[in-house]
Each structure stands twice: as structure tokens, then as C-alpha cells.
Amino acid sequence: MADDRDRGRERDLVLAPNEFAFISDETKGNINVYVGPHKTSLANTDRPVVFNDRSKRFDRCSLEQAIQVFSVAPEGWYLVLKNPAKDSSHPRTGALNNLRELNIGRKVNNPGPVSCALWPGQMVRVLQGHNLRSNQYLVVRVYDEEAAKTNYKNAVIKPQAQTEETKSSGDTASEDVWKPEDLTMGKLLVIKGTLIAFYIPPTGIEVVRDDQGSYVRTAVTLERLEYCILLDEDGNKRFIRGPAVVFPRPTETFVERNGQRKFRAIELNENSGIYVKVIAPYEENGVSFKIGDELFLTGKDQMIYFPRTEHAIVKYGQREIHYAIAIPAGEARYVLDRNTGQIRLHRGPSIFLPDPRKEVIVRRVLDARTVGLWFPGNREALEVNAKLSALSAQQGSSDYVAAEAAKVPPAEERTKEEQVATRAFAGDDFTRSQSYTQPRTLVLNTRYDGAVAMDVWTGYAILVVSRTGERKVIAGPHTHLMAYDETLQRLELSTGTPKTDEKLFQTVYLRVLHNKVSDKIDAETRDLCQVHLHVSYRVNFEGDSAKWFNVENYVKFLTDHLRSRVRHAVKQHGIEGFYSNAAAIVRDVVLGTQGEDGKRPGRFFEENGMRIYDVEVLDVTIGDEDIAGLLVGAQQEAVRQALAIAAEQRKVAFVRESESTKQQILELSAATKLKESGLKLQEVAETLRVTVAEARAEAENRKERQSAQLAEQETLGAIHTADLSRKKASADFEIDVAQRRLDQRIKELLAEVQALSGKAGAVSPDLIAALQAFSDRALTERVAESMAPLAILGGESVADVLAKLLAGTPLADVLSKRDTTKALPPKK
Secondary structure, eight states, X not given: OHHHHHXXXXXXXXXXXXXXXXXXXXXXXXXXXXXXXXEEEOOTTEEEEEEETTTTEEEEOOHHHHEEEOEEEOTTEEEXXXXXXXXXXXXXTTSEEOOOOBOTTOEEEEESSEEEOOOTTOEEEEEEOEXXXXXXXXXXXXXXXXXXXXXXXXXXXXXXXXXXXHHHHTXXXXXXXXXXXXXXXXXXXXXXXTTEEEEEOOXXXXXXXXXXXXXXXXXXXXXXXXXXEEEETTSOEEEEESSEEEOOOTTEEEOOBTTBSEEEOEEOOTTEEEEEEEOSOEEETTEEEOTTOEEEEETTTOSEEOOOTTEEEOOBTTBOEEEOEEEOTTOEEEEEETTTOOEEEEESSEEEOOOTTTEEEEEEOOOHHHHHHHSTTOHHHHHHHHHHHHHHHHHTOSSEEEHHHHOOOOHHHHHHHHOOOOXXXXXXXXXXXXXXXXXXXXXXXXXXXSSOEEEEOTTEEEEEEETTSOEEEEESSEXXXXXXXXXXXXXXXXXXXXXXXXXXXXXXXXXXXXXXXXEEEEEEOTTSOEEEEEEEEEEEEOSOGGGTTSSTTHHHHHHHHHHHHHHHHHHTSOHHHHHHTHHHHHHHHHHOOOOTTSOOOOEEETTTTEXXXXXXXXXXXXXXXHHHHHHHHHHHHHHHHHHHHHHHHHXXXXXXXXXXXXXXXXXXXHHHHHHHHHHHHHHHHHHHHHHHHHHHHHHHHHHHHHHHHHHHHHHHHHHHHHHHHHHHHHHHHHHHHHHHHHHHHHHHHHHHHHHHHHHHTTOOHHHHXXXXXXXXXXXXXXXXXXXXXXXXXXXXXXXXXXXXXXXXXXXHHHHHHHHHHHHSOOOO
């Protein structure tokens, strides 16, 4: 009984408001629609079903699964209903509804608010109305031409608020957005957000989804220095520059690269450019360009480049911009002319931007043998040239490889340099950091990028030969940049000791200063004794450098010549004489005899400018062991005798040194005594010197005092002379007066004289002589008193000085008589 009641409840269909269910009558095949609110009991032949949108069939299900809700579109939404009823009706609520006839394949758009149940076989989608911003748009398609022309005015359109830009552009959003003749089946139309803010399509028009399933599409907003590319279905492109909001035409799509739809303009400078090919004719600034023309645009032409429809950028790999390269001083690059095939050498220092239309920077490929000759022991150079050889094999060229192929930047680097990602909007501003910003630093590693550089060291030289036959010798220190058609002359030198041709050493470097060549020479003396010489030559290359490489194997040339000359010289001597003087003989042969200045001229080779300036005899070996033993024995005996003589000489030297030591002791003792005497003599001499110095000082003082007195006397004499002059003047005056008085007196005395003359006649001669003598004596005493200072200065007595002065005068007799009188003994 409980199971029957449960099955009875399961057959009861109870529908709430806004619910409906499809019930299939299996006896007639009809499908009825029950719309709530409604309750009914289903017969055993009634089966609940649902409509499968994919298979377009009615699938059986449980009663709960068969209950569906109404399709509700609120305000701002709309219903897209497929297979509408021909009378446009919907199932009635609260009743059983029989199936209506449907317009199969038709589709209608019903703007909200709307709510309805569905007829069996109908399909519905509830879509939100399309709100558009100014940078958004819709792509719509006409799927029913007649319905679109009939209902195009029923579209729900809300125009965008007008701005100054939209007003100035003249674009308006009105009800008649399109004309009826524009609405043809399958035509695509664009609804721009700059004109329409809200849109619900009318019946006959549907909104097309994009690839991501979205109805609203975003236009491309371009900033300055940005552009986008629109590709039409007919293959034409449009390049739009910013600032702008770009809406594509219905048949256009945005060209995307790496997921980006907008790109940065290409910034150029004087050291960068782009390679452009003209794909459509055009004219600019009065210049016509035709299809196929190639242009190389650099920053000198235009600093900012925007692509255009007539241009196609020629790229090598993934690189669009061609950058200049820095060529430091002392380096160069090989530049291939694509038109003539000529390869030239572009030297630094410079910033070189090749024109890709006709110039290609290439790298020279050297085979392993050449690298080993030019750069011996450089493993890195071998590896680099091996990689370049592999690249040249891929390119089909055996001599060079393009620099672009040799260096391909990684994908991450190319993305940073040449693929610009979309950037978020930011207003113009200035940002100044509070920390120090280091300057941009470039690392130049151009060791293997440029021309082949030969670093010739000091004392070495190379011969550069071009394919045109030109030859030039480069002597170090020097760095030579090899032209593309230049190579180096190879030398093949004998090796081993003695030097042979069995194993030749190949090199391009010639040692021109202080070269060293060793050799062994087998010779025979005059007495048929074999000797073996080990010698080492010192070689320089002098004179005309063009001759230095004239002899390919100068080692063989040198050793063969000198072997012959040394053998000839050895043949002129006996074994004993040669063995004892081998070095001097060999040096005379090789270097020549010494001149007056003691120097040897050396040996010069005219063929290649080689001069041997020194030779060393490292070893002399006698071939016959018996003779060698005899010579060794004789030398040993000579050594023993020399040692004995040396011992006796040492004894003599000992005795000589001993006696010499004793003599030195005695000499030192005598020297000590002599030294003591000498010191005493020095002391006495010093005392004497001090005494003499004191006497001299005293004499000097006395002399100075006398000089002072003499000066004083001179002064007093001058004063006295002046006084005498005054007195003389007075005396002359007085004499004059007296003379006048005297004249008068004379007159008076004449008479007296005459009177006395008689009396005078009575005076005798003896009385006169006595008076005369008395007068002379008084005069002599006065002169002696005046001459006393002169006698003191002369170191003589006053009498002697006075005698010398009065010699030959009458006073001399008086003086002699006076002296005689003094010499007589006194009377008792």
C-alpha cells in the first residue's frame, strides 16, 4: 500500500509559478506544455521529457528533471529566441498548452523586461545588453535581411554623451544608424563606443563574438609614438598612428605580434637605420618612388619612423634595426661590397654604420693550419675559426662569413630591443631619484669580430703579401691589420742539433733581433783527429728589410756556410793547438779578427741582410778516445805541476806575509814615536805661533797708534801751518810797518854807522869766528830736536840721521866736533 502511494505521488505534477514542464503523450505523440502554477496527475502513458539543444530531440527524464524555469530578461537584457511561434504567442500560465506551429529556423530578439515559458522545440539565450565605453565596439551581422529592414528601428540604442571632440568630428548617434539599403544578408557592421553607449540588436541582427567568446571588443588606444596595423580581407593594410582610438572596419582585423596589437614607432639616430623596400609606388616631397626601390633610412633622414603601406622592412633574422658598430683605434672591419664583390678594410677609431643595400660586414675565416702559423698556441683562436668555418659551410662560402650570421642575439634580447609590449598609461611627469645613477657603460669585446690583426712583437718581423703581388715587411713592435686579400709569407726552418731538413718548423714570424741558432759541427784537424764542436750563433737582421725573407730557410743557409768555414779552419791546426785554443779559432773564423778597437766585425750575408755578431763555443769533443785520454792526461799533469807550483808560491807568500807583518809592527812602533815627536813639535810650533801672533798683534797695535799719531801730527801740522800763515801775515804787516820805521831808522843810523865804522874797524877776526861757531852750534841743537821722531822711525840715532842730512855743509864739522867732545872722558 505504501509503495502504491509513493508511485502515486511520483505521477503528480506540481508546478510553482514561473515553472513549466514538457509532457509527452505516448499514445498520440503530442508534447504538451504545463505552465505553473498548476497541479495534475499524469497518466501511465504520459512521460516527462526535455528538449536537447544539441541533438534537437526530446530526451526522457525524471519528473523533477523535466521541471524548468521561465526565461527571464530584466531591464537592460534581451532574449534571443529560436523557432518562435507563428502567432508570436507563448504558453499560457496555469494551464495545459498544446503545441503551436513554430517558425522553424527563425530567430527573434526580445528586449527586456520579459518573462515566458517555451514551446517544445524552442531555444533561448538570455543576454545582457551591451554597454560600451568610448574605446569599445561591437561587430554585428545581418542574419535576416527582411527582418532587419523591418525591425532596424526597434533596436535599443543609447547614444554616448557628446564631447567637444565628437561634436567637432560631426559623428552622431541617431535612430537611423544605418539605412535599410545597407542591411544585406551576412553584412558585418561596427557599433562604435564613441557614438553608442548601450545597444540591444533588433530582430534580424546579431552580435558576433570574438575569438575569446566576448561580445564587446576593445579598440586599440594609441599613444604618441605608437601605431597599429589593420589587415583587410582583401589583403590591404592600414597603418594608424597615435594618439587615437582605432576601431577596425567590419572586414578588418588587428595584426598581432607576440599577443600585442600596438607597436612602438622605430626610434632612429645617426648610428642606426632600417632597410626598407618599396612595395607600392608613391611620391613624397616631390620625389617619386617605384616598386622595387630600396631605401636605407637613418636618423639623419628621420629620427622617428612609422611604417607605411608602401614600405616593407627588410630583416636579417629577427633584427629590424641596423646598428652602427664601434671600431676602436688599432682595429678594423672587413666590408664587402655586394655589387662589386670587393672587400675593403674600414679602420678605426670610428662608429661605422654599413649601408645594408650594398655593404656587408664579413669576418675572415682562417683554416686551422693558418691559425697555427699566425697565432701559435692560441687555442681560443682555433675554436673561433672552427665555428666560423662551420657557419661558412652552411652559407656556402669558404673564405668569409657574414657578421649577422656569426652573432644572433637570443630571443629574450630581441624581444627587449625590437618587440615593444603594451605599456600602461601614465601621465607626463619628471621623476628624480635620490640616489646616484651610474652612467651607461658599454663593454666592447671585439677581439674576433673585426679584421685579422697581427701583433708583431719587439724583435720580430713578418712579410705581408697581397694577391696583387705587393710585398711589405712589418717590423715590431707594431700591430698590422690584414687586408682581406693579404696573407703572410711562410718560413720553413731547419730544426734539431745539428740542424737538418728532416723536420722543418713552419712559422710566419722572423726573429730579427738577438736571434739564437745552435749547431753541431764535425771537423778534422791537421793530424787527422776528429773533433765535434757545439756552437751557438747570435744573429741580427740589418739593412734593407725587403731582403730579410729572400732566403726561406735561413737557418740551413747559415749553418751550411759556417760549417764549411769552420772545418777549413780546424784543418789548419793540430789537435793539441786547436783543443787548447778552440774558442778563439772559431770566433776568428766566424766573427773575424779583432780590430784596433778590440771589436770583431761579425759575418754579414748579403743575400738576406743577416749578420752574426757573436758566437759561443759551448763544447769541444775529441772523436778519438785515446787521443782524448792523452790530452786529458797531459792536462792533468800540467794541473798537478801547476798545483805544486801554487803550493810553493803559497809558502813564499806565507813567509812574505809573516815578515811583512813584523815589518809593519816595527814600522807602526816607529811611526808611533814619530807621531809623539811630531805632536810635541806641533805643540811647540803652536806655542810659537801664538807668541808670534801676539807679537804681531802688538806690533800692529803699535803701528796703528803711530799711524794715528802721524795723522794727528799731520792735522796739527796743518793747524800749525795755518797759524803760521796768520802769524806770517801779521808779521809781514808788522815787518812792513817795521820796514818803514827801519827805513826811517836807517836814515837815522847812517849817521851812527858812519860814526861807529870807525869803532868796528877795531873788532878782530877771531872774535868773528867765535861768534859764528856759537851760532852754528845753537842751530845744530835745534835741528837735532826736530829730527828726533824721524830717527825713532828709522831705527837710528839722531846724530846719525843728522850727520847724513848735514853731510857736506859747515854744520857737519860742528856736529863732528860735538861728538868728539862727548866721546872724550870726563876730566878729573
